[in-house]
Amino acid sequence: MSDPRHNAKPTLEELLHLKRAERPNADFWAGFERELRQKQLTALVEKRRWWHGLPVLSRRRLYLPVGATAVVAFALVAVRFNTPGHIAQAVNTAPRIEANDPAVEVLPITVVSYPRNQGRYEEPVAAESARPVVVARIEPLASAPVREEISPSARSIAANLARLEQAEPELVQAVMGNRLSAARVQTASLHDEREVEESADSTPRYRLIARYAERALSPQPAAPVREHVARRLGNDLVDDVSRIGVGGNRVSLRF
């Protein structure tokens, strides 16, 4: 026989169904609705944060424009930060021009304008412009240091000349002669004028340097050289003409 006390007990499922009966009363729901309405209004009024719009962006398929903008921005930033330092930090050594400098001269300019006719060329129209153009005489800054450098070859020449001067001073004197003025002109671009003059007067090797320099920079080639070149060119021309032969309808060329 089954135990009546045992049969009186509920099953687990029945007991769990008892939980369905645990429900609040009507008063609770009135308060629940009031609170929910309040929260709903707060949620409606509450300012939306910027990141709440991100899912909308992704839905609108804005991947490409956003991605392209990001790439362009990255490229700009990369170029900006990878610029070589010597370019960014270069010192402007050009002479300064002041607008109110007395050396500044104002000249009128002519502006040439080309009329835009479709496919037809017309002569440009010149018009006198009222706009002045600033033209300046550029002078080096007084404070800029002059670079004084003597090349190694000049030093070696000077040393050889000194040795020659010790061995044969008369020859050196005869060769150098009155060439010191030319030496002053040729070396003026490299040395300060006064220093060159002093050094040329004081040391004979600078006189020899000046002589070589004058010979090298002379615009007129020496007469024998000119004759030699003319003779060579003439021979070549005669030789070229003699290689060409014309006979009847033929032109022959000898090599």
Next chain:
Amino acid sequence: MNLTRVFTKTAISTPERQQEADADLVIVRQVQAGDVAAFDKLILKYRERLFGVVYNLTANREDASDLTQDSFIKAFQAINRFQGNCSFFTWLYKIAVNTALSHLRKNRMRSFFSLEKLNEEGPGAEVIEKLTDRNGADRDAYLRELQEKLNEAMQKLSIPHRTVITLFEIDGLSHSEIAEIMGCSEGTVRSRLHYAKQVLQGELSKYIRS
């Protein structure tokens, strides 16, 4: 026997749920079109069931009330993202369950019960009647004791097991619906359900029929 019952419940519930889902979708489209007041219909329809789920998970009526409200607010704010891939009911349950689980994880150490009185006129009235018939005189005391012991046993379950047993036995959802809400497979749901019942049987052996 249990399997037969499960299959029967799933077979019966599917067409009902489909009708429900279609009706809900119409209301959801209204809300998405800008008719904010239409959302009240959904609140009225689901507030008790949603409260029941959250209450059975937390075993605290105040927490359950707040979490249910929060779930409705979240659903309202995210309703434009609802595309109808699942039923609104499942989507809403998912929000509520996740909200409750998040609350439980945050307040793991804090657990105190504030139980609702048994409503003898609502759902579960049949069970109460059956139990009181058998225990005549001290029925209120007996029901109260059963309620407390059941809640204690439920709180001994882990959160996933408690969720499964709540959704299946108390709210009557199918395995597939629970799987969708919890984001796991039906097999996992079944195994969790089996284990949870074993634990409850062991805890309540003095009060239930084996």
